[in-house]
Amino acid sequence: MATVDTPVEARRPRPLRQRLLGTDTLLPYWLLLPSVLYLVLFFVIPLSQAIVVAFQDPDTGAWTLKNFSDLLRWDYKFKPALKWTFLLAVTIVPLQLVTALLVALLVNTRFRGSQLFLYICAIPLGLSDLAAGLIWYGIFADRGFLNSLLYALGLIERPVTILSYTQIDWLFGAVVVAEHWRATAIVLVVLVAGLQMISKDYLESAEVLGANRWQRLWYVILPLLRPSLQAALIIRTIFAFEIFAVVIALAGDFLPVLAERAYTWYFFRQNLQFASVYAVIILAISLIFTVLYLVFLRVREEERR
Amino acid sequence: MTPTMPPDVPPGSRRLTPREARNRVLLYMAVVAIASWVLLPIFLIAVLSFTPREEFFGWPKPLIPSRFSIETMAFFVNSYGVLESTLNSIWVALLTIAITLVIAAPAGYALSRFVFRGREAFRLGILITRMFPTALLAVPLIVLYYRLGIYDTLVGVAFIHAAMALPFSVLITTSIFVGVSKELEEAAMTLGCSRLEAFVRITLPLALPGLAAAAMFTFVISWNEVFAAAVLTTQNRTLPAQVLANLRASQPYFKVAGGFFMTIPALIFIFLIRRYLIQMWGGAPAER
Amino acid sequence: MAEIRLENVWKVFGKVVAVRDVTLTIEDGEFLVLLGPSGCGKTTTLRCIAGLERVDGGRVFIGDRDVTELPPGKRDIGMVFQSYAVFPHMRVFDNIAFGLKMKRVPRAEIRRRVQNVAEMLGIEELLKRYPAQLSGGQRQRVAVARAIVLEPQVLLMDEPLSNLDALIRLQVRAELKRLHKQIGSTTVYVTHDQVEALSLGDRIAVMKDGEIVQVDDPTTVYEHPADVFVGGFIGNPPMNFLPGELVAPKKDGFLVLKAAGHEIPLPETLSRALKEHVGRPVTVGIRAEHIEVLPKPEGDALPAQVLVVEPLGSHLLLTLDVGGQTLKVMVDTDLQVEPNREVGLRFDPAKLRFMDRETGKALLP
Known part of the structure; x- marks a missing residue:
């Protein structure tokens, strides 16, 4: 088709109803309008509100960093919360990515029963973080199944306390296990969807050209999977910094994390400023990581299929 | 098949080489191990929830309790506020579904059917909203909700749950409508339907199973959501908010039974929409 | 029945002109084929007639009615889609009856008309089935039945054979031709397959880059292409093209064509015309x-x-080299040839077509 080089005859005025609901012009915008309005109402307004509350003096209304410095001064758990949230994220996310990739490749071999297997692996997708935390609580508790198993194996004689504030490393480990169990499914599903979009022809031509299994994975599958990897990483990292109910269920507030601090400051101490400061911090960290992923895992426009 | 092949060997049942046989055994061992890792915790909490009280505190715990008991579950269900908050959760989830579908389905339809200026910008906006931490949405809404008089109401919770589910729903409904060929709708239009009639008579019936799946996915999102529900309510709590609020003061069997109770509907819905789980994440472009 | 008239029709998608100032009259009862390579605007033209695309300029008439602003359902058309677009959630009967139901035709009459059309297309056995239980050819017949049961003034078909196997395609092609004779609707048929176009069309409209290059009966389009594009697009193998020059020798008044390093004298009538x-x-x-x-x-x-x-x-298809130019020639199988052999060529000057080297347009009509 050629590009425009002749002016098109001036469009005739059309009946009002057609002009407003015209199939090829305004109708899509009318259809999008409700979601745009809703998203503005429930995303843009809270965002600006959070920034206002976090950066304004509650008494004078002046713009200030006072809330942040107050938080640093009063909340002795701020730094631990930051530390543990980061440690949890950088431990859990890579672990999940590797696990999910392995399972996705397994599913993609299309063995008999792979669909059932995929469904089983996707089950945790439907579980809330609170329920998952409580499920693992049943396992890690003093008289839980893990202790019973260790006893049955003859490794211990009395129940070992795993979930205790005196052993914060154990708490950390328990949260990592529970969170890995709960939230790997989302990465898995994204990667399986991505793998399914890679045509078998690419793999077969690579095979004909002499690439072995590992070379096919490294030179064909992973590069083509990059958009999915990027999406999965962004989603998972953002959720990782929001980690909340799993921690509460397993560790109470003995393992402080950012979202738990926001909840505690609002719920138990009615301090909206500090809660907002935490919310803004979580957003800032999420944004930084998203940008990092977008830059370092960039998919050039020419490379897209 | 080549004609030289013996007729009594059906295709596919050829003898495996030892290497292939070994690989297959390894494959299924890995599959069973991974599946058990996922299923075992759910199985264990189910067992624990139906363990008699005396064995619940016993030690070491047997894998299978001596008898089936509903004491623990009964205790949980009869605890203060649980039944009420369960009903609240269901109401909130249904409201969320209604709000989400009414708003998301038209947007999904537009994205699936039309190529128009601003389409990519909208898709990008949708993606960005998925990145907002719940805390950032919920905490500022407290003030707004107080002002609007919907703080501590189920409608208020449903509103924010709908906001959280909307980006997913738009993407899901888009791929559902892309799955219903545009030509079917056009055929109906050449046969005398208006665009709306064509949608109602052709597209909607064909999209219905997918839309039901989207609704169930929305249900799961709402049913599971803890943080926003916990901050935006004080009396009219949803189930997760109720459990969370009582967590510090509650007995282990309350926690365990609560965990199991919250898991059941999610399991059912995930089972029902299993066909769509992958499809939801493979974003498809609009037809031209 | 009615004629279709397009007057200066434009359709623009963003920066791309899909249909550029197309004016075309399709006569009452005619079978017109819109032919062209993919992306030439033929399907868009058809969709403009159907009303599935709003034209950006110009007008569309069906019979005496200006239908430019009418939605597809009010244009009195029937359309067969490339994918057939048979509704998967309805039985064959309900598919065919759909348009009649939309028009609130009484039920008894619906049953009678669906039955008639189904017999005409040989699908009366399939009326109770769902589309998923049909073969591609059967689905195609359902799509045709659904379009013609309304007895539309105009029947539009968008590459209806392209999804069929080669063998069935040949068979259905003949059936479509018979069907058109039987019902007599003005028919517009879009295809990129020149054989289909030649075999089906009363006239063929060849399109390129959103414009109509030539509208003529199949023989004329084949024998007298309006330009180099049409000659190269229609026919298998396509028409041979050689650069040449027309010169006037001193002796007699007849012209001589210089091409491929040789001189070919032209007969009197041709010389005079050129x-x-x-x-x-x-x-x-x-x-x-x-x-x-x-x-x-x-x-x-x-x-x-x-x-x-x-x-x-x-036949044998030979590829020959003539003074550095490549020619494709069709010969009988009894000719003894093998590669590298020297042969002689003779043209009937009356079959030569002359085009302007710059514009590609034919010099003689």
Whole structure:
């Protein structure tokens, strides 16, 4: 088709109803309008509100960093919360990515029963973080199944306390296990969807050209999977910094994390400023990581299929 | 098949080489191990929830309790506020579904059917909203909700749950409508339907199973959501908010039974929409 | 029944002009084929007639009615889609009856008319089935039945055979032709397959880059292409093109064509018609079957070298080199040739087509 080089005859005025609901012009915008309005109402307004509350003096209304410095001064758990949230994220996310990739490749071999297997692996997708935390609580508790198993194996004689504030490393480990169990499914599903979009022809031509299994994975599958990897990483990292109910269920507030601090400051101490400061911090960290992923895992426009 | 092949060997049942046989055994061992890792915790909490009280505190715990008991579950269900908050959760989830579908389905339809200026910008906006931490949405809404008089109401919770589910729903409904060929709708239009009639008579019936799946996915999102529900309510709590609020003061069997109770509907819905789980994440472009 | 008239129709998608100032009259009861390569705007033109695309300029008439602003359902058309678009959630009967139900035709009459059409297309056994239980050819018939049961003034078909197997395609093609004779609706048929176009059309409209290049009956389009594009697009193999020049020798008044290093004298009528183009660089077109091949270069025959010999069953297709130009020639299978052999060529000057070398347009109508 050629590009425009002749002016098109001036469009005739059309009946009002057609002009407003015209199939090829305004109708899509009318259809999008409700979601745009809703998203503005429930995303843009809270965002600006959070920034206002976090950066304004509650008494004078002046713009200030006072809330942040107050938080640093009063909340002795701020730094631990930051530390543990980061440690949890950088431990859990890579672990999940590797696990999910392995399972996705397994599913993609299309063995008999792979669909059932995929469904089983996707089950945790439907579980809330609170329920998952409580499920693992049943396992890690003093008289839980893990202790019973260790006893049955003859490794211990009395129940070992795993979930205790005196052993914060154990708490950390328990949260990592529970969170890995709960939230790997989302990465898995994204990667399986991505793998399914890679045509078998690419793999077969690579095979004909002499690439072995590992070379096919490294030179064909992973590069083509990059958009999915990027999406999965962004989603998972953002959720990782929001980690909340799993921690509460397993560790109470003995393992402080950012979202738990926001909840505690609002719920138990009615301090909206500090809660907002935490919310803004979580957003800032999420944004930084998203940008990092977008830059370092960039998919050039020419490379897209 | 080549004609030289013996007729009594059906295709596919050829003898495996030892290497292939070994690989297959390894494959299924890995599959069973991974599946058990996922299923075992759910199985264990189910067992624990139906363990008699005396064995619940016993030690070491047997894998299978001596008898089936509903004491623990009964205790949980009869605890203060649980039944009420369960009903609240269901109401909130249904409201969320209604709000989400009414708003998301038209947007999904537009994205699936039309190529128009601003389409990519909208898709990008949708993606960005998925990145907002719940805390950032919920905490500022407290003030707004107080002002609007919907703080501590189920409608208020449903509103924010709908906001959280909307980006997913738009993407899901888009791929559902892309799955219903545009030509079917056009055929109906050449046969005398208006665009709306064509949608109602052709597209909607064909999209219905997918839309039901989207609704169930929305249900799961709402049913599971803890943080926003916990901050935006004080009396009219949803189930997760109720459990969370009582967590510090509650007995282990309350926690365990609560965990199991919250898991059941999610399991059912995930089972029902299993066909769509992958499809939801493979974003498809609009037809031209 | 009615004629279709397009007047200066434009359709623009963003920066791309899909249909550029198309004016075309399709006569009452005519079978017109819109033919062209993919992306030439033929389907968009059809969709403009159907009302599935709003035109950006110009007007569309069906019969005496200006339908430019009417939605598809009010244009009195029937359309068969490339994918058939048979509704998967309805039985064959309900698919065919759909349009009648929309028009609130009484139920008894619906049953009678659906039955008639189903018999006409030989699908009366399938009425209770769902589309998923049908073969591609059967689905295609359902789509046709659904379109013609309304007895529309205009029948529109968008590449209806392209999803069928080669064998069934041949069979359905003949059926469509018979059907058109039987119902007599004005029919517009879109295809990129020139064989389909030649076999089906009363007239063929060849499109390129959103414009109509030529509208004529199949023989004329084949024998007298309006330009180099049409000659190259229609026919298998496509028309041969050689650069040449028309010169006027001193002795008699007849013209001589200089091409491929040789001179071909032109007969009187042709010379007279081309007189004003003397000295102009031209492109000469000749169909593969209009070149005579002699086993040896002899007399006034043009010497050529055989490059490739392709047996096509009924014929041999030769690829020849003539003074550095490549020609495709169709010959009988009994000719003894092999690659590298020198042969002689003879043209019937009356079959030569002359085009302007720059514009590609035919010099003679």
